[in-house]
Amino acid sequence: MFILLPAKLRNLQAFSLTRWFAVVALASIAVIAVALAVLLDWFFSDRLLRQQAVLTAEFVDSLMRVEQPMLQFVAGSDPKASPHVLTALSHLAAMPDVLRANVYNRERMVIWSSDARLIGRQYRLNANLEAALRGEVRVQRDDDFVEHGVDEREAPRLQNGIFMETYVPVVMPEAGEVVGAIEFYKRPRALHQALQELHAYVVIGALVSGSFLYLALFGLIRRADQTMQRQREQLLDHEKLAVIGEMSTAVAHGIRNPLASIRSSAELIQDGPPELSQQSAADVISECDRLEHWVSELLSYARPMHAEQVPVVLLPLIEACLNDSRREFQRRGIEVENLVPASLPAVRGNALLIGQVLRSLLSNALEACESAGHIRVQAVLDESCRCVTVSVTDNGPGMSPAQLRCAGQPFFTTKPRGLGVGLALARRIVERLGGRLEIDSAPGRGTSVHICMPAHA
Incomplete structure (x- = not known):
């Protein structure tokens, strides 16, 4: 016999918590893991680049305190570089990983460069140079360099690795006045290797942590889903028993009175006067029709309906x-x-x-x-x-x-x-x-x- 259950219980069977969690959680954890990996990689890469720029700025500041003639040359007090100044400037270009070095005065003009073709050029639309002349240390990678569109300075292009462009202010020690700036083009091999290792560690860490989180939650949700399924089956059993109980009560209550009438009519037919037999038989037929109508209603209510x-x-x-x-x-x-x-x-x-x-x-x-x-x-x-x-x-x-x-x-x-x-x-x-x-x-x-x-x- 088909028992009609509440719609909420019937619809609950079609929902699979484990299947939905497997799809939704996998997508969510994957998105979060990728976002965190990209954020961490960018954060640590940026910090390492800035640390490199700060070390370069500290070296330049120490050098300027020692090499006063070079500081005077940058400030414009000595417009012509002496051999000693030229030797000191060449040491800048000889720093590890430096591809080229440019020295700017306050007028944004290149007064010395390891590439002689750039000496005398003036750049007024360079945001990094402007920041350096305000006393800031600026650094950017090759992709940032291309993005800012300053390729007019004929920067060396690299096929692999990273390319750093660092702007360092030149400050008078006593007055604290910025008198110029030095621009370094670097190809930091050690930094590039460190960033590659960092990238690999971040990716591996994101994969391991995301997989662990997914598996741990999946196991928990699967167990909860199994518990819910067992509870649902128990609830369905209780609902079936409740419906059967209601139907049994209704049927027992409804059949009791017609059966009593049928019995009384049958007794009258058996023991009563002949003139009452026809009326008693009609009562029996009426009560039987009544019982048949109730049974038909119950069968209609209980059976499933599939109609086009x-x-x-x-x-x-x-x-x-x-x-x-x-x-x-x-x-x-x-x-x-x-x-x-x-x-x-x-x-x-x-x-x-x-x-x-x-x-x-x-x-x-x-x-x-x-x-x-x-x-x-x-x-x-x-x-x-x-x-x-x-x-x-x-x-x-x-x-x-x-x-x-x-x-x-x-x-x-x-x-x-x-x-x-x-x-x-x-x-x-x-x-x-x-x-x-x-x-x-x-x-x-x-x-x-x-x-x-x-x-x-």
Whole structure:
């Protein structure tokens, strides 16, 4: 037997926490690991380059304090470099890893260079040189150099390794005044090797730490997922037992009274006068029909529904449902008003299931109405969402707020001889067809049941 479980429990089965975590966590940890690796590599590379520049600036400052003639030459006090100054300047170009050295005065002119072709040139659009003349130490790599577009200085190009451009201010020791700047083009092989090792360590560290974090979390989530699956299975078992208990209670309660009536009628047939036998037999048939109706409702509610959805024209279907109950309406003196327009578009669904819903709603409205009651059936099209709403309204006593909250739940009924599955089955059918069922009721104002179904395109 198929037991209908709550939608939340049925949907929970399709969600795999382990599978989703395996994909989402892998992508997230990979992105974070790559971002951290790039950030750490940039940070330490930048720090090492700046440290190299600071060491170069300290060396130049010490040299200028010792070589006063060279300091005077840079400051412009001695416009012509003496052999001693030229020898001292050549020592700058002979520093380890230096490819070329340029000496600038305050007018941004190259007053000495290890490349004689550059002597006398003036550069006024160099941000690094301007910063050095303000007393700052600047350094940049080859990619930064190309990016700033200062290739007019004919810097040496390298096929591999890194290329550093360092700007060092020349400061008068006593006054603290910047009198010039020295520019170094370097190819630091040791620094390049250190940066390569740093890059490898950062990549390996990111891979190892990211893998460890992923595996640790994956194991934890997998265990949690298995625990949740076991708990879900237990919850499903409890829900099944609860539904079976409700159905058993409803069936036992519903069958007890008809069985008592059948037994009493059978005793009358057996022991009573002949004139009561025909009436007692009719009572037995009536109670058996009643039991058959309840069993049919239970079977309809319990079995799964798989129906192909096709265009369904509502007006003929509603008229057929009204004709099926017309004799009962006339017997009880209930007026039925059909306000469904002929121009109503077809809905997407199944005619047999929709007819079952309409018959159930009409039956509820019929039982809710007293003698000379009134039932109204109407339908409207909502153009905004392309949905057709069919409403069945009665002028019965209505429902209290507490009854309205429970209406539509399995095995809840306000009818003395009801089983409580008709409205629940109607709601289930409408939702399975992609629509919704709503109930509007208040004491003394009757009840309206609205079923909204998507219109066929």
